[in-house]
Amino acid sequence: MPGTILLLGTLDTKGHEYAFVREAIRARGHETMLVDLGVLGDPLITPDVPAADVARAAGADLARLRSRGDRGDAVEAMQRGACALLPAWHAEGRFDGVLGLGGGGGTTMITAAMRTLPVGVPKVMVSTMASGNTAPYVDVKDITLMYSVVDIAGLNPLSRRILGNAAGAICGMVEGIGNREPETGNRQSLGTARSPSGPSGETDTPARPLIAATMFGVTTPCVTSVRALLEAAGSDVTVFHATGSGGRAMEGLIDDGYFAGVMDVTTTEWCDEVVGGVLSAGPTRLSAAGRRGIPQVVSVGALDMVNFGGIDTVPDRFRGRNLYRHNATVTLMRTTADECVEVARRMAVHLNAATGPTAVVLPRRGVSAIDAPGQPFHDPAADQALFEAVRAHLDDRVEVVDVDAHINDDAFAAALVATYHRLASARL
Missing domain, CATH: 3.40.50.12020 (Uncharacterised protein family UPF0261, NN domain)
Structure with a gap:
């Protein structure tokens, strides 16, 4: 037409x-x-x-x-x-x-x-x-x-x-x-996505809630499991790569009303914002879901790392740090305990301001694929500082869930999804 x-x-x-x-x-x-x-x-x-x-x-x-x-x-x-x-x-x-x-x-x-x-x-x-x-x-x-x-x-x-x-x-x-369904003023009822139309032009199945999620390479197993569980339970999931632009894109679409809820597993962009890496999503990351009042489950995925380009791009002041060559164009730096505490403090500012149901789920056995026993970023002391700071800075109304599992364990993915369903049900 x-x-x-x-x-x-x-x-x-x-x-x-x-x-x-x-x-x-x-x-x-x-x-x-x-x-x-x-x-x-x-x-x-x-x-x-x-x-x-x-x-x-x-x-x-x-x-x-x-x-x-x-x-x-x-x-x-x-x-x-x-x-x-x-x-x-x-x-x-x-x-x-x-x-x-x-x-x-x-x-x-x-x-x-x-x-x-x-x-x-x-x-x-x-x-x-x-x-x-x-x-x-x-x-x-x-x-x-x-x-x-x-x-x-x-x-x-x-x-x-x-x-x-x-x-x-x-x-x-x-x-x-x-040739598509006309766009509604409320983004398909604020976070519901229609199934493909049948020959009559009407949808074959009821609308499914649309949930945003964040992922990094080192949290892929977790988010893949989360997506499968949410989709099996009747939702659709849109995954954003937490590379700075990915986080900002998600925040913008949340503000535009595209999502019914958020599964913010991978908040690593905050490390780059605090420490000075190249993948910051800016100081307003984690604020959109709270403004919209939609359910959000947040975790600490990949808060063990700051991102730089090739090894020669790492600033001189960081040369003595624990650096990991992810590939020829990406170098990762392990966050310290003090940096983790500051990351948790800044995240808490936005989560405490949320107007909707909010929970933080902590994987006590490691926050990324390379933060596990025998892996280059395994640092239990830094992780413990992170977990304690999360609890210390969050208001009581923000639920904190501890899970005795690594972030990429199936048990952790199940805990994330169970928490989300509880928050979403309570909001109805």
């Missing part, structure tokens, strides 16, 4: 290119909504939403922005305006997908606005910056970056082919939405 594709960009410099993709999209039977972010001069084609309206959404005046001659300030204002407008327009159902074209400044503005939209909304960005470090543009959202190969500065046989492909890509994504 036809949809509406929002075209977002600087029409004062790239108007002809936007006119080309607009016609390519319309030729496929879709509508367009053309929004101008230009700050240098008048648009080369007439937009549906002029730049003055975008500036106004940021509390700015376009003429004044242009007269100041400060391009950086003007770009920042237009970015703020776009970030305010896009989520409001999407909530009103005014568009189904977004396409942008740009260089450095345009890519920064457009992808910032794209990141305000929920995961699942089609987002395609054709950019001269797509062949370098793309993390600042994508972050943890499902933005499709397409390298422009040539600069977006005029139409020629090569640029027409690339822009035509981009138009086809966004149309295909929007058409795919038309």
Whole structure:
């Protein structure tokens, strides 16, 4: 079924290119909504939403922005305006997908606005910056970056082919939405996932609760068992790799209402946040489930390690520490007892603020695959300091469950799942 594709960009410099993709999209039977972010001069084609309206959404005046001659300030204002407008327009159902074209400044503005939209909304960005470090543009959202190969500065046989492909890509994504169930305003009843539709278009089975879980290589056996147990009991499980971006992606989707509960087995990103590793998820990790008030079971998976790149990337101050070469590009460092205590303290701040049922489950015989007797990170004293600090810093209303098992033992996985079911049942 036809949809509406929002075209977002600087029409004062790239108007002809936007006119080309607009016609390519319309030729496929879709509508367009053309929004101008230009700050240098008048648009080369007439937009549906002029730049003055975008500036106004940021509390700015376009003429004044242009007269100041400060391009950086003007770009920042237009970015703020776009970030305010896009989520409001999407909530009103005014568009189904977004396409942008740009260089450095345009890519920064457009992808910032794209990141305000929920995961699942089609987002395609054709950019001269797509062949370098793309993390600042994508972050943890499902933005499709397409390298422009040539600069977006005029139409020629090569640029027409690339822009035509981009138009086809966004149309295909929007058409795919038309073949799926319409998205509800509450993310499929806040964490319930429907089973595949039958021939009649109705679902064959009732909706299943959707649960988020976190995993690392060294906690894979545990999370694999947990997932199997939860799925057998009637839930669906989405697993996030606890690599910093994975934790942030999960937190964002929890805030967006995608999950009925959380099985946060692997909280290792806190070690990188506290000690200075490369896989931190930031200081707000562990906060989203508490804000939403959904059941969360938290454990201490892989809190025995801080992550760095290759061995030559480990900071000099850590050279004398217990280091483990996981592979050529990943070096792990064992956390000390003092570091474990600080990690537990910071985690407790967020868990104590939770508005929903919360429990922490402790594996007394080790927190990762390499924290077991005979393994390189086995350190009972550091683990004991961690466990004691968890208990010391958590409020009484946060349940703490001790399990005499290693994190990857089947008994520990069973304890996690039993705890989750108890919390979820009590919330009903």
